[in-house]
Amino acid sequence: MRHTSGSEQTRCGFVALIGAPNAGKSTLVNALVGAKVAIVSHKVQTTRALLRGIATQGSAQIVMIDTPGIFAPKRRLDRAMVTNAWTGAHDADIAGVLIDAERGLDEEADRLLAQLAAITQPKVLLINKIDLVEKPALLAIAQAANARVAFAATFMISALTGDGIADVKRWLAEHVPAGPWHYPEDQITDAPLRQLAAEITREKLYLRLHQELPYQSTVETDQWQERKDGSTRIEQTIYVEREGQRKIVLGKGGATIKAIGAQARREIAEMIEAPVHLFLFVKVRERWGDDPERYRGMGLEFPKD
Numbered sequence: 576m577r578h579t580s581g582s583e584q585t586r587c588g589f590v591a592l593i594g595a596p597n598a599g600k601s602t603l604v605n606a607l608v609g610a611k612v613a614i615v616s617h618k619v620q621t622t623r624a625l626l627r628g629i630a631t632q633g634s635a636q637i638v639m640i641d642t643p644g645i646f647a648p649k650r651r652l653d654r655a656m657v658t659n660a661w662t663g664a665h666d667a668d669i670a671g672v673l674i675d676a677e678r679g680l681d682e683e684a685d686r687l688l689a690q691l692a693a694i695t696q697p698k699v700l701l702i703n704k705i706d707l708v709e710k711p712a713l714l715a716i717a718q719a720a721n722a723r724v725a726f727a728a729t730f731m732i733s734a735l736t737g738d739g740i741a742d743v744k745r746w747l748a749e750h751v752p753a754g755p756w757h758y759p760e761d762q763i764t765d766a767p768l769r770q771l772a773a774e775i776t777r778e779k780l781y782l783r784l785h786q787e788l789p790y791q792s793t794v795e796t797d798q799w800q801e802r803k804d805g806s807t808r809i810e811q812t813i814y815v816e817r818e819g820q821r822k823i824v825l826g827k828g829g830a831t832i833k834a835i836g837a838q839a840r841r842e843i844a845e846m847i848e849a850p851v852h853l854f855l856f857v858k859v860r861e862r863w864g865d866d867p868e869r870y871r872g873m874g875l876e877f878p879k880d
């Protein structure tokens with residue numbers, strides 16, 4: 576742990592990243608932390624619950640809060656995710672508002688900007704994916720957004736290429752409150768390994784499966800056993816809603832689950848720096864989206880209605 580000593584005053588604060596689904600929040604958390612802590616996919620609604628990624632810059636510790644995308648919720652799970660995102664924003668010291676430059680101020684971004692009045696903390700505008708858009712369009716987005724919301728600063732970035740990320744990090748480091756660090760200096764997330772491992776498998780599901788299937792599945796780590804030979808034995812369950820979905824996840828002769836398992840195993844092994852034996856089970860739980868137990872597993876509040 577760092578201590579305040581001499582002229583060096585430490586700073587520490589929470590920065591929530593909010594934005595429409597797929598705006599690049601999780602990619603940006605990873606870029607600021609400098610390691611993959613949050614899962615990323617090309618599909619919307621990848622992130623389901625708050626996840627903290629810890630970045631450091633000089634004497635400042637910046638705790639980034641990755642949140643689910645904000646959209647008009649339909650299902651119970653959607654409502655839990657969107658509520659969770661706003662909770663993250665309200666509890667943070669600073670809110671980073673991501674706009675996808677390629678989409679500009681579309682209906683979803685428009686609705687988000689309208690809802691920002693409820694956030695009283697300093698807000699920073701982060702126009703992301705600038706690698707995909709010409710400069711005049713970026714300036715137009717910056718102007719239009721700033722005309723509607725009092726942002727403390729505006730940054731144009733690419734979370735993917737790293738363009739502009741150092742500037743964002745410096746600004747955040749200067750603007751988080753003075754105070755002691757919340758986490759040891761080598762910690763990069765507060766999520767338990769079991770949960771990170773379940774997320775990695777869920778990412779592979781998102782990358783591999785099409786249409787609605789990823790949204791109708793969830794992953795839980797059931798067993799985590801460190802063995803004498805230094806390897807770790809992990810059992811996970813993938814919950815789906817119907818038998819037909821179970822068949823798709825398994826694939827012909829088990830080919831799909833095998834590929835998902837191989838990819839997940841490799842990445843989990845990299846994360847824990849030990850050989851991993853990963854066992855995946857696929858279970859049908861009709862209406863798991865209405866089962867409070869599953870929400871606990873995801874780290875979400877269960878909405879009662």
Ligand SMILES: Nc1nc2c(ncn2[C@@H]2O[C@H](COP(=O)(O)OP(=O)(O)OP(=O)(O)O)[C@@H](O)[C@H]2O)c(=O)[nH]1
Pocket residue numbers: 594595596597598599600601602603614615616617618619620621622623642643644645703704705706707732733734735736
């Ligand atoms: N070209 C480009 N793609 C990006 C950039 N940032 C993120 N992406 C891509 O955008 C997609 C969504 O990224 P995520 O980080 O998962 O987005 P998110 O906002 O966390 O999405 P949800 O969790 O679903 O709300 C992925 O395919 C990323 O690779 C960027 O700066 N440029």
Ligand SMILES: [Mg+2]
Pocket residue numbers: 600601602614615621622641642643644
């Ligand atoms: Mg995300």
